[in-house]
Amino acid sequence: MTRIPMISAAIAATLGLAACEPASPPVPGSTIPTGPYVLVGIGSDTVPQRNVGMTIGADGSISGRAPCNTYSASQSAEPPAFALGSLTRTEMACGGLAGRLESRYFQALSAANGITFEGGVLTIKGPTYLTYEPGYRKE
Template sequence: MRLFPLVLIAALAGCVGGKGMSGYDANTVFRLIGLDSAPFTARATIQFAEDGRVTGQAPCNSYFAAQTAPYPAFNVENIGATRMACPDLAAETQFFTALQSMSRSEVLGDTLILRNDAGREMVFKAGD
């Protein structure tokens, strides 16, 4: 009986810690389906590598960044992208502006939700 509290503490300690989003299916590609309660019709994706890198496809360009905060916090830094022009540049700007402003993440089944304190929200679904 005295061992139970130690096991419980150890189990709970495993739920908290330094894992970033990479702890959630590093091979999963999430597609943006909603931005600030409105459908996002341009194609944009995000994927989290085990080493903390973030990669994806914005509406026009491929991008990469570093996700530096432990889950559930979210913070992308040093976003880099290819520089191709396309008709969806406005959607791309909207995507990157929103992505850089997010501060919290939540994974619910196949849904990834990124939020910030200002009430902005990005909703992604797993799958291309």
């Protein structure tokens, strides 16, 4: 392989990875980028459906949509700490796999006490870790 195709491939890979980083400024006083995220892991399990989304606001608050219900909450701690206020959510019926995922997600989110952003991955920490990538939930 000649040097020019190798350099072109390296540049393309770098630009592709850069596109994964959120472009929004961080929450004031932290390194946590604001903007949309999609849940990719809960505990040691992956979430292949990509049907849980969360947006971090400029004030650190969160809002989003799980498989069936929307939700929001204020967040009062300075990262890397994480302390949600009351989690407000709609009350749509949600059964089956979607219902189990949603219930597990809200339990983990309510018990969370830490947040980090490293290597393009957002992690909300607690008894059960929630792992997110920048992006939007799948409809």
